Structure formats: C-alpha cells, structure tokens
Amino acid sequence: MSKSGIFTSSLAKKYWMALTGLFLITFLVGHLLGNLQLITKTGEEGRRAFNEYAYFMGHNIFIKILAYVTYFSILAHACIGLYLAVQNKKARPQNYAYNRPGTNSGAASRYMAILGTIILVFICTHMANFWYKQKVAETVPLHVLHKEITEEQQNPMTGQTIKQVIPIDYVLTTKGDYMPFAYVDPQSQQKMELMDVKEGTHLYDKKAELQVGEGYRDLHTVVMNFFGQSEQGQPTNEWALVAVILYVVSMFVLMFHLWHGFASSFQSLGLNHKKYNGIITFTGKAFAIVVPLLFAIIPVMIYLNR
Amino acid sequence: MASKTININLKIWRQKNVNSKGSMETYKLDNVSTDSSFLEMLDQLNEQLVNSRQEPIAFDHDCREGICGMCSLYINGEAHGPDRAVTTCQLHMRKFKDGETIYVEPWRAKAFPVIKDLVVDRSAFDRIQQAGGFVSVNTSGRTMDANAIPIGKAEADKAFEAATCIGCGACVASCKNASAMLFVSAKVSQLALLPQGQVEAQQRVLNMVKQMDEEGFGNCTNTGACAVECPKEISLENIARMNREYLKAMVAAD
Numbered sequence: 001m002s003k004s005g006i007f008t009s010s011l012a013k014k015y016w017m018a019l020t021g022l023f024l025i026t027f028l029v030g031h032l033l034g035n036l037q038l039i040t041k042t043g044e045e046g047r048r049a050f051n052e053y054a055y056f057m058g059h060n061i062f063i064k065i066l067a068y069v070t071y072f073s074i075l076a077h078a079c080i081g082l083y084l085a086v087q088n089k090k091a092r093p094q095n096y097a098y099n100r101p102g103t104n105s106g107a108a109s110r111y112m113a114i115l116g117t118i119i120l121v122f123i124c125t126h127m128a129n130f131w132y133k134q135k136v137a138e139t140v141p142l143h144v145l146h147k148e149i150t151e152e153q154q155n156p157m158t159g160q161t162i163k164q165v166i167p168i169d170y171v172l173t174t175k176g177d178y179m180p181f182a183y184v185d186p187q188s189q190q191k192m193e194l195m196d197v198k199e200g201t202h203l204y205d206k207k208a209e210l211q212v213g214e215g216y217r218d219l220h221t222v223v224m225n226f227f228g229q230s231e232q233g234q235p236t237n238e239w240a241l242v243a244v245i246l247y248v249v250s251m252f253v254l255m256f257h258l259w260h261g262f263a264s265s266f267q268s269l270g271l272n273h274k275k276y277n278g279i280i281t282f283t284g285k286a287f288a289i290v291v292p293l294l295f296a297i298i299p300v301m302i303y304l305n306r
Numbered sequence: 307m308a309s310k311t312i313n314i315n316l317k318i319w320r321q322k323n324v325n326s327k328g329s330m331e332t333y334k335l336d337n338v339s340t341d342s343s344f345l346e347m348l349d350q351l352n353e354q355l356v357n358s359r360q361e362p363i364a365f366d367h368d369c370r371e372g373i374c375g376m377c378s379l380y381i382n383g384e385a386h387g388p389d390r391a392v393t394t395c396q397l398h399m400r401k402f403k404d405g406e407t408i409y410v411e412p413w414r415a416k417a418f419p420v421i422k423d424l425v426v427d428r429s430a431f432d433r434i435q436q437a438g439g440f441v442s443v444n445t446s447g448r449t450m451d452a453n454a455i456p457i458g459k460a461e462a463d464k465a466f467e468a469a470t471c472i473g474c475g476a477c478v479a480s481c482k483n484a485s486a487m488l489f490v491s492a493k494v495s496q497l498a499l500l501p502q503g504q505v506e507a508q509q510r511v512l513n514m515v516k517q518m519d520e521e522g523f524g525n526c527t528n529t530g531a532c533a534v535e536c537p538k539e540i541s542l543e544n545i546a547r548m549n550r551e552y553l554k555a556m557v558a559a560d
Contacts, residue, residue, distance in 0.1 A: 010487075010525045011515055011552045084525050088483035091416050091524030097317070097330050098409035100383030101482060104534035110482050112527055264528040270550030272543050 016080050018268035020073040021261055027070050028291055036294065038223060039301045050220040078120050085113035108260040115257040122250035129226060129243075130219070227302040236306070244299045251296035258288035310340045312404040316351065318363055319411045321420050324427075328420065330409075340400040344387060345370060345377060347399050348410075364423040370395040372537065375472030378479070379424060380411040385476035385535040393474060393537045413475050415484035417521040430521040431473050431489060437517035438510035439493040441502050455501050465499035468492045470538040477532035477540075483524030488532040490518050491548035492540045498551055508555035515552055 007013075034053055041049050057063050101110055108115070153162045224230075227247075228240030237243060262284030266272065271280070313336040321328025335351050342350070345367050352362035368376035377394040381387035387397040402408060410424065418426040443449060457465075469492075477488035494511050497503030503510070526545060533542045 008519075009515055009552075009556075010519050010523075011549060012556065013525065014549065015553065084527075088485070088524040088527070091484035091522060092414050092482075093416055094414055096380060096383065096411055096414055097319070098383045098411070099380075101480075101531065103384055103388075104480055104531040105482070105529035109527065109529040260528070267528050267542065267546050268526075268549060270546045270548075270553060272546030 013080050013084055014268040016076060017084070018265035020077040020080075021265045023069065023073045024077060025258070025262060025265075025287070027066075027073070028295075030066075032291055032294055035298050038220070038298055047218070047220045050223075051218055054217065054219040074120075074123060078116065081113060081116050106260065108256045109264070112257065112260060115253050118253045119250065119257055122246075122253070125246075130222065133222060224302060227299045228306040229302050230306070240303060240306070244303045247299045248296045251292040254295075255288050255292040258292070259285060262287055310400075311337045312340060312399065312402065312406075314338055314347075314399075314402060314405070315407040317407060317409045318424070319420075320363070320423055321412075322422065324419055324421050328423075330411075338399050340398065342399050343370070343395055344379070344381065344397040344399065345395045364421075364425045366425050367395060372396045373472060375474040378413050378426065378474060378476070380409075380413060380479055382409050385413070385479040386474075386537050390534075391537055391539050393472075396537075413479035415475075415478050415523065417484065417486070417523050418475060418478060426475070428473070428475050430523070431475065431486070433521065434486070434490055434514055434517045435473075435493060438506070438513035439497070441497060442506060452502065457500060461499050465496050468495035468499065468540065468544055471496075471536075471540050472538060474537060476535050476537060478523060480531040480535035481524065481526075482529060482531065483527060485526045485532075486518050486521070486523040487526040487545050487548065488536060488540055488542075490514050491544035494548045494551060495544040498547065507551060508559040511548060511551040512555050512559060515548075 007016075034057065037046065037050050037053060040046075057067075154160070155162055226237050226240065227244055228236055230236040263281045266280050313334075316333040316335060317330045318333060319328055320331045333351060333355075335347070335354065338347050338350060345365070348363060348365055355362050366376045366378055368374040370377075372393045372395060375393075377386075379386065379394045381394065381397070386392060386394045387401065389397050389401055412418075412420050412424045413426045413428075415426075417430040418428055421427050471489060471492035473489060475486075475489070478484050478486050481488075494514060497510065498507050528542075528545075530542055533540060
C-alpha cells in the first residue's frame with residue numbers, strides 16, 4: 001500500500017501547479033477589468049472611479065479572502081514550479097551533445113520555468129511599486145473630492161449668517177488607513193486639523209460633526225505618476241519610459257507563459273477529451289494574446305497622454 | 307529501385323563502462339547502402355572497426371522489426387532519428403544525405419545509466435511494471451477466458467493502442483525533463499480501460515507513479531515531445547487518463 005502524497009508525488013505537484021495556475025488566470029481577468037478603468041474613463045471622473053474601485057478592493061471581505069488566495073497561489077505556483085524545475089534538471093545530469101527539441105515541442109512549453117521566473121521578478125517589482133506603496137510603506141496622497149469647505153458663522157452683532165468658503169490647499173497624506181487631514185489657515189498660516197475620516201471615505205468636519213466631503217486614497221495618481229503622467233502637481237517618475245518598456249516586455253513574457261500554461265493546466269488535471277480539446281486550446285491561445293496585450297496597452301496609453 | 311550508396315561521418319558516444327567518463331568519437335564510413343537500416347549501418351561500422359582491431363560499438367538491438375523495444379539511440383538530436391513512428395531498426399539510411407555528419411548518442415536520463423557506449427540500463431521501466439503493471443489472476447483450477455467478458459469496441463481499441471507501447475524509452479529520452487509519464491500512463495491505461503484491470507486500478511496507479519518517482523525520472527510539463535517521438539504514437543490522452551486515475555485514487559483510495 002502506498003501513501004498518496006498530496007504534496008510529494010510528481011502528479012500531486014502537477015495538480016497544484018494546474019489549480020494555482022488556473023486560479024491566477026481568473027485573477028488576471030479581474031485585475032485587467034480593474035486596470036482598464038485607467039484608460040476607459042478620463043479626467044476627474046476616471047480618477048474617482050478608479051479610487052473608489054481601489055477602496056472597494058481593499059475593504060470588501062470577499063475580495064480580501066480572494067486576495068489571500070491569490071498571494072498563496074503566486075507563492076505556491078512559484079515555489080513548486082521552481083522545485084520541479086530543479087528536479088527536472090537533475091533527472092538528466094548529462095545533456096545531449098546534439099539536440100533538436102524544436103522538432104517535437106513548442107518553445108513556450110520548454111521555457112516555462114524561465115518565463116515563470118521572469119514573471120515572478122515582474123510581480124515583485126509590480127507589488128513594490130503599487131501594492132506595497134498602497135498597503136504598507138509610503139504615504140499615498142488623498143484624493144479629496146471637495147477642495148473647499150464652507151463654514152457658516154453668525155455675526156453676533158447683526159445676526160447675519162456669514163458664509164465663509166475656506167479652500168483646502170494642503171492635504172495630509174495618509175499612511176495605512178485614513179488619517180485626519182488639515183488645511184492651512186490663511187491668516188495664521190498654521191496647519192489646522194479640521195477633519196476626521198469616518199465610515200471609510202467620509203470626511204467630517206471636526207467641529208460641526210458635519211459631512212463635508214469624501215476622500216479616497218489616490219492610487220490613480222500613484223499609477224499615473226509612475227507611468228509618466230503628472231496630476232495634482234505630484235512629481236512624475238523620471239524613469240517612466242523604462243517602467244513602460246519593462247511592463248510591456250513582462251506582458252510579452254506572460255503571453256508565452258499563458259500560451260502553453262492555459263491548455264497545459266487542463267491536461268494536468270486530466271481534462272483531455274476529443275470533444276473539448278479544440279475549444280480549450282483555442283481559448284487558451286486567444287486568452288494568451290488578448291489579456292497581456294490589453295494589460296500592456298494601459299501603461300503605453302498613460303505614457304503617451306502625459 | 308536502384309540501390310544507392312552514401313559516404314557518411316559519424317560522431318558516436320563511446321564509454322567503456324558505467325563508471326567511466328565517455329566522449330564523442332568521430333568515424334568515417336563509406337559505401338553505405340541507402341537501403342540498409344540504421345542498425346545495419348552500425349553493423350557495417352563495427353565490421354570495419356573489428357577488421358582494424360578496434361573495439362566495436364555496443365548498442366542494443368533484438369527483433370529488428372520494430373516490436374521488441376530493444377533498440378534506442380538518439381540520432382541527430384532526436385530519439386530513433388528524424389523519421390516519425392519508427393524505431394531505430396526501422397530507420398533507413400535513405401533518410402540521410404551523402405557526406406552528412408550523424409550524431410549518435412545513448413538515451414540521456416539519470417534513471418537510464420549508460421552501461422557501455424550506446425547501451426543504457428532500462429530496468430527502471432521493469433521495476434515500474436513490477437510495481438503494478440499487471441492484473442492478478444488466480445491460476446489455480448478453472449481460470450476464466452479473458453474473452454468471455456464483453457468489452458466495447460472503442461474501449462478495446464484504446465486499450466490496445468496504449469498496449470502497443472514497447473517500452474523503448476524514447477519518451478524519456480525526448481522529454482526535456484527525462485520524464486517517464488508517457489510510458490507509465492500507457493501501462494496504466496491499457497489496464498484501466500479494461501474490466502479486468504478495474505479491480506486493482508487505484509492501487510496500480512498509486513504504486514506505479516510512486517515507483518516512477520523513486521527511479522528519479524523528471525516531471526511532466528506537457529511539452530508533448532514524447533508523443534511526437536514515440537515510435538508507437540502513444541497519445542498524450544493516456545497521460546491525462548493517468549492524471550485522472552491518480553487524482554481519483556489519491557482522494558479516494560484506502
């Protein structure tokens with residue numbers, strides 16, 4: 001009687017590769033639809049839509065669970081994949097003096113490990129540039145929809161109501177979750193903490209307990225700046241062109257990885273049937289071309305519209 | 307058809323024994339009939355070597371009609387040479403050009419150690435078979451005729467196609483990972499498809515895969531090279547079937 005070995009046997013590792021791979025494929029669809037908002041909607045409306053979307057993604061419990069499944073899938077897919085690649089290398093200690101693998105197999109299928117490693121490096125830089133900045137480290141500018149607040153004061157002498165419009169020209173950045181933010185008092189030139197953020201995105205006047213606007217962490221500006229567009233006077237990334245080129249190259253690598261990986265995951269799970277092989281292969285190749293291409297178009301368009 | 311002769315250069319792997327370090331040696335062979343098989347060409351070369359008091363080249367061969375699975379050879383970068391669906395003994399010299407340099411190497415895999423020159427030890431395959439590639443039949447007294455059990459034509463054909471695997475090891479040799487999955491899946495499939503094999507199906511696939519892993523073969527990455535180079539055209543469908551069988555057994559077996 002043999003132990004089945006859910007983690008150790010060669011076939012079990014294939015199942016893990018296939019399942020995590022398929023999950024990451026569905027993740028790509030969601031990620032792409034989110035990213036496409038960066039170019040389908042423009043101006044202030046686009047900025048708001050994207051930041052609202054980013055807020056939703058960061059706070060919805062189901063999305064959070066999916067996010068942890070995604071982190072797990074990336075780690076498992078990369079670790080098992082690299083382990084398999086090492087094992088496979090060991091299975092042939094001496095190479096052929098003369099070999100023509102091109103006669104019997106596609107290049108994408110033979111370079112999966114190298115393509116995957118490049119994608120892993122991309123994911124690391126990608127997460128450092130956006131995920132880490134947004135979630136942990138740097139302060140991200142707050143996207144404030146109301147740029148001014150109106151204060152009403154009663155004149156004690158006349159009983160008249162004086163409306164005072166105070167421009168908010170100084171916005172504190174946020175770290176972690178929302179923090180109170182302030183404006184510079186025009187007279188004293190002092191920073192005054194005026195507002196609280198409640199219920200996630202609602203800005204409240206500290207004194208009056210009145211909702212005065214909404215604020216979102218401005219991931220939209222972070223992305224735009226990174227790929228060369230300047231908004232809200234933020235400094236743009238001087239390496240934007242390099243970033244765009246590396247992003248596009250990474251998407252090409254992803255294209256080749258998916259070219260083999262999509263259909264391969266079905267085969268690994270034993271889903272090989274005359275009736276469906278055609279549609280699986282076709283869908284896989286169409287997916288491999290369309291999805292990375294759409295991903296790649298986004299930073300290019302941002303850069304060109306700078 | 308008039309017979310033609312060609313002159314060829316050969317680069318052949320020579321290795322004294324399992325422990326020694328081998329190398330590629332160059333030989334020149336003239337007047338090779340294009341009608342001769344690849345193995346007959348090697349016979350001719352060996353004759354030339356023996357006549358000049360040199361050690362002949364060791365290579366595996368037996369039936370020389372493509373059914374025994376003994377011949378191997380990685381010829382010009384492909385298992386069993388450039389032709390499709392043939393073993394090395396069925397490969398003819400008409401597939402090569404006059405003056406061509408032909409590379410001849412043994413199968414390369416950790417699980418297939420080179421014994422001498424072009425001969426490799428393929429007993430790893432035997433041990434995988436012994437781990438489960440059989441049907442237990444009670445032979446005491448009245449045994450039942452296998453043909454007494456009705457089997458659908460389509461299933462019987464698939465089982466037979468899987469059973470045409472001659473265990474030559476071309477799949478391992480061609481695979482960039484030196485994976486034996488096509489061989490093992492053919493052996494699993496030929497029995498899993500038949501009612502006689504269903505009885506032990508779960509333990510069979512678990513035990514054969516376990517033995518395959520222990521032998522040090524690589525893992526399948528679905529490149530499909532094995533099925534292209536297989537002289538018996540064993541289909542990748544079998545690997546998918548093995549994956550299904552193993553998944554079922556892994557989840558459900560006692």
